[in-house]
Amino acid sequence: MATVAASPSYARPAASEKEGFMAWLTTTDHKKIGTLYLHTSLFFFIFGGLEAVLMRWQLMKPNQTIVTADQFNQLFTMHGTTMVFLAIMPLSAAFFNYLIPLQLGARDVAFPRLNAFSYWVYLLGGIFITLPILFWVAPDGGWFAYAPLSGRTYSPAINMDFWVLGIQILGISSLAAAFNFATTIINMRAPGMNLMRMPMFTWMSFVTQFLIILAFPVITIALVFLQFDRFFGTNFYQVSAGADPLLWQHLFWVFGHPEVYILILPAFGLVSEVLPTNSKKPLFGYGVMAYSGILIGFLGFGVWAHHMFSVGMGPVGDTVFSLTTMLIAIPTGVKIFNWIFTMWGGSIRFTAAMKFAIGLIALFTIGGISGITHSSPPSDLQQTDTYYIVAHFHYVLFGGAIMGIFSGIYHYFPKMYGRYMDERLGTWHFWLNFISMNLTFFPMHYSGLLGMPRRIYTYDTAQGWDTFNMLSTIGAFLLMPATLIFIWNFFKSKKGGEPAPANAWDAATLEWSIPSPPPEYNFAKIPVVHSRYPLWDLTHPERTKDVPHTDEGMRHTGEHDVVDMHIETERRTAKELGIPMPSSTIKPFWTALGIVVMFTGLLIMPHNKMAGLVGIFTGAAMLVGFLYAWLTTPLEEHH
Amino acid sequence: MRETDRSGRPIPTSVLSLGVPPLVTAHAHAAPAAHSGGHEEHHHYTTTGLDNRKIAIWAFIGSECMLFASLISTYLIYKGRSLVGPFPHTEWTNPQTGQVFKPILNIPVTSFSTFVLLMSSLAMVLALAAVQNKDNPLPANAGLGDRMLASSKLWLWATCILGAMFLACQAYEFTSFVHEGLTIKTNLFGSTFFTLTGFHGAHVTAGVIWLGTLLAIDYKRGLGPKDALNVDLAALYWHFVDVIWIAIFTLLYLIPD
Numbered sequence: 001m002a003t004v005a006a007s008p009s010y011a012r013p014a015a016s017e018k019e020g021f022m023a024w025l026t027t028t029d030h031k032k033i034g035t036l037y038l039h040t041s042l043f044f045f046i047f048g049g050l051e052a053v054l055m056r057w058q059l060m061k062p063n064q065t066i067v068t069a070d071q072f073n074q075l076f077t078m079h080g081t082t083m084v085f086l087a088i089m090p091l092s093a094a095f096f097n098y099l100i101p102l103q104l105g106a107r108d109v110a111f112p113r114l115n116a117f118s119y120w121v122y123l124l125g126g127i128f129i130t131l132p133i134l135f136w137v138a139p140d141g142g143w144f145a146y147a148p149l150s151g152r153t154y155s156p157a158i159n160m161d162f163w164v165l166g167i168q169i170l171g172i173s174s175l176a177a178a179f180n181f182a183t184t185i186i187n188m189r190a191p192g193m194n195l196m197r198m199p200m201f202t203w204m205s206f207v208t209q210f211l212i213i214l215a216f217p218v219i220t221i222a223l224v225f226l227q228f229d230r231f232f233g234t235n236f237y238q239v240s241a242g243a244d245p246l247l248w249q250h251l252f253w254v255f256g257h258p259e260v261y262i263l264i265l266p267a268f269g270l271v272s273e274v275l276p277t278n279s280k281k282p283l284f285g286y287g288v289m290a291y292s293g294i295l296i297g298f299l300g301f302g303v304w305a306h307h308m309f310s311v312g313m314g315p316v317g318d319t320v321f322s323l324t325t326m327l328i329a330i331p332t333g334v335k336i337f338n339w340i341f342t343m344w345g346g347s348i349r350f351t352a353a354m355k356f357a358i359g360l361i362a363l364f365t366i367g368g369i370s371g372i373t374h375s376s377p378p379s380d381l382q383q384t385d386t387y388y389i390v391a392h393f394h395y396v397l398f399g400g401a402i403m404g405i406f407s408g409i410y411h412y413f414p415k416m417y418g419r420y421m422d423e424r425l426g427t428w429h430f431w432l433n434f435i436s437m438n439l440t441f442f443p444m445h446y447s448g449l450l451g452m453p454r455r456i457y458t459y460d461t462a463q464g465w466d467t468f469n470m471l472s473t474i475g476a477f478l479l480m481p482a483t484l485i486f487i488w489n490f491f492k493s494k495k496g497g498e499p500a501p502a503n504a505w506d507a508a509t510l511e512w513s514i515p516s517p518p519p520e521y522n523f524a525k526i527p528v529v530h531s532r533y534p535l536w537d538l539t540h541p542e543r544t545k546d547v548p549h550t551d552e553g554m555r556h557t558g559e560h561d562v563v564d565m566h567i568e569t570e571r572r573t574a575k576e577l578g579i580p581m582p583s584s585t586i587k588p589f590w591t592a593l594g595i596v597v598m599f600t601g602l603l604i605m606p607h608n609k610m611a612g613l614v615g616i617f618t619g620a621a622m623l624v625g626f627l628y629a630w631l632t633t634p635l636e637e638h639h
Numbered sequence: 640m641r642e643t644d645r646s647g648r649p650i651p652t653s654v655l656s657l658g659v660p661p662l663v664t665a666h667a668h669a670a671p672a673a674h675s676g677g678h679e680e681h682h683h684y685t686t687t688g689l690d691n692r693k694i695a696i697w698a699f700i701g702s703e704c705m706l707f708a709s710l711i712s713t714y715l716i717y718k719g720r721s722l723v724g725p726f727p728h729t730e731w732t733n734p735q736t737g738q739v740f741k742p743i744l745n746i747p748v749t750s751f752s753t754f755v756l757l758m759s760s761l762a763m764v765l766a767l768a769a770v771q772n773k774d775n776p777l778p779a780n781a782g783l784g785d786r787m788l789a790s791s792k793l794w795l796w797a798t799c800i801l802g803a804m805f806l807a808c809q810a811y812e813f814t815s816f817v818h819e820g821l822t823i824k825t826n827l828f829g830s831t832f833f834t835l836t837g838f839h840g841a842h843v844t845a846g847v848i849w850l851g852t853l854l855a856i857d858y859k860r861g862l863g864p865k866d867a868l869n870v871d872l873a874a875l876y877w878h879f880v881d882v883i884w885i886a887i888f889t890l891l892y893l894i895p896d
Contacts, residue, residue, distance in 0.1 A: 222709070228830070233824045234834070242717075242826075251709060
């Protein structure tokens with residue numbers, strides 16, 4: 001069957017599709033929830049970016065007074081917190097939502113209402129933790145909130161309460177989503193899609209879900225301790241009661257280092273989709289790519305104390321964590337080489353997505369190499385708490401995760417909206433972003449090695465830092481127009497971009513076999529999968545002739561709507577096709593709101609006990625009541 | 640013979656290759672004819688043949704392991720590091736007042752409550768079996784024992800009551816500790832002890848409530864094989880909470896400083 005003509009499929013929304021505010025509030029469609037995640041996290045990405053720009057403005061020249069020291073503390077705390085928990089993680093979640101069911105050949109995630117719940121907890125928790133910066137009462141203890149500094153003794157005000165409770169709320173969202181996606185990937189693959197036929201993005205997402213499932217409980221407990229210390233006077237981080245000042249650091253980084261891979265692995269997955277598609281070649285070393293992702297996830301739990309070399313763990317601890325850190329560079333390096341070999345000999349199409357993907361390879365490599373330099377404790381002692389570290393993690397998170405996510409947005413935009421993004425503006429965005437990103441963060445290697453500490457709100461002149469800071473600030477200012485171009489392109493293309501066909505990039509995986517944007521039910525007929533590149537088997541058999549194909553493990557489900565791999569062009573409603581869809585429901589929203597009300601009650605407890613208790617009990621009642629209503633209502637309407 | 644699931648489809652062999660035991664007994668025992676009438680919910684094909692909820696509860700239990708691992712590790716790290724008493728296993732004299740505090744843990748009472756909680760797991764297993772076999776008619780000569788084993792209400796009640804007894808022991812323990820001068824604020828032992836065992840108690844409470852809802856359904860319309868999965872999920876959670884207590888009991892109560 002030929003690919004579809006460039007018919008503007010967006011022009012015919014399915015008849016039953018509801019639009020408007022309530023439709024979004026009650027949706028259980030993974031694609032709509034993915035869209036909600038995307039827009040919300042882009043908003044927080046810009047918000048966190050503006051916080052960074054304000055900091056760079058303050059540091060542009062020595063002895064400036066754009067913001068006060070206290071405001072600067074809030075800015076760097078909220079910049080880190082926003083980017084990690086409210087921008088990069090949910091940007092990845094946007095792709096998990098949108099892509100995982102499509103790549104698996106499923107009609108939704110395993111638990112559609114739990115999925116809506118995750119989003120609403122994220123949104124409300126994001127508002128909870130972000131609002132205080134507008135009144136300069138935001139958290140001010142760093143995104144790592146080291147206790148005892150973040151305890152009541154040294155941070156008596158409400159600022160850190162927002163952080164402790166806010167991160168706890170966001171953890172609920174991440175965990176609920178992780179159970180959901182892990183189950184989806186294990187249990188909802190189309191017939192024939194065994195694990196070694198899964199698209200690489202889904203593979204990396206799979207590893208990420210396990211990292212979330214195993215790492216978030218640790219921060220939950222660390223936060224419970226801190227919460228109890230701050231609200232109920234316990235001694236977990238009270239050094240005067242004999243507590244270990246390193247307990248928080250250990251618990252935090254047991255979570256915090258896997259968290260780093262939670263941020264980067266989905267981006268690795270995205271570029272692993274973009275590179276083969278635009279090189280017109282299968283992914284080089286598919287198996288090794290999957291295994292190295294698993295290995296990264298596994299080793300990611302064994303390197304946490306390299307964040308703590310300066311506390312003096314002794315030679316044995318330092319050596320072990322130094323070695324594991326060097327070890328984890330191997331699977332990461334394997335990935336870099338496999339991407340390069342994927343492009344090698346390919347017929348490369350330089351789309352905006354491809355440029356960002358190549359940008360990731362280049363910039364993540366720089367960040368990876370500077371990372372190796374602080375895997376060695378003696379050299380780390382020179383670098384720790386300096387701008388060199390800031391340079392390192394921005395190369396891996398901005399140069400890595402964000403570049404990968406931009407690549408994914410350009411690549412998957414036609415699938416989401418049925419229209420291409422503007423390639424010319426995309427190229428402008430890429431080059432401006434690439435140049436100003438390097439201009440911002442490369443000089444930080446120098447200012448850091450010259451001894452400039454992190455988290456200082458100003459510095460004196462004549463220490464050799466002035467030029468580097470000026471360059472960094474110019475770079476940060478230039479990132480604003482770069483991002484503006486992207487935002488303009490994003491919204492302009494949604495309305496008036498060039499119409500895209502189902503398989504917008506002539507790609508190989510299941511999500512491209514259905515109309516763009518996909519109908520509510522995704523697949524009218526569930527395809528039987530025989531290989532890793534099912535669409536190329538149909539359209540470009542020469543590309544996949546060397547990929548091992550086997551029908552081993554094939555089985556038929558006996559369901560009436562399972563057919564051989566095909567391309568769907570028709571767009572009908574689920575009702576017409578008799579496909580049961582989850583009903584819309586507002587209960588997940590109210591349940592999520594109940595949780596946030598509960599935490600808000602706890603927040604105001606120390607200031608007004610009565611109001612606090614009212615909040616806690618109102619929230620708990622909402623949570624229990626709506627959860628009960630939710631669990632006693634069936635998922636699907638009967639047609 | 641190949642096993643089939645509820646609607647007669649063969650269970651894919653990958654169930655076995657995943658290392659997951661074929662826990663689809665809930666499906667396998669369900670006679671399709673017994674409840675084919677009326678509005679049956681739509682049954683989705685799944686890759687493993689297991690219900691999604693079954694996979695999710697295992698993922699959840701994995702996550703809970705890390706939760707309790709963090710709590711228990713913190714307890715062990717802080718073991719013996721409290722600056723003031725009372726202490727769990729040793730006597731302490733307050734240097735200011737000269738007041739003597741005996742070792743605070745009451746091992747006999749907790750041994751009893753541990754026994755109670757372990758027995759509740761047995762009752763849970765019998766409750767699940769009773770639900771799964773609800774459609775199998777009792778033989779004509781069934782004795783009292785057979786009829787007891789077939790009663791899901793009896794075993795759900797037993798599980799709930801044993802769980803509640805455990806909680807009552809914990810409430811007794813907590814109040815007596817407070818009377819003896821140990822609160823969550825007193826020292827590192829108090830903070831870690833009350834938080835760890837309190838978290839476990841909260842889990843038991845949630846389990847009792849969960850089982851209570853199953854009991855309510857049993858009284859309302861009777862639990863049958865089609866509900867076996869729901870009971871199975873609660874049972875998995877209940878056994879997990881039980882297993883965690885074995886670790887806590889050993890590490891906190893049985894191993895001296």
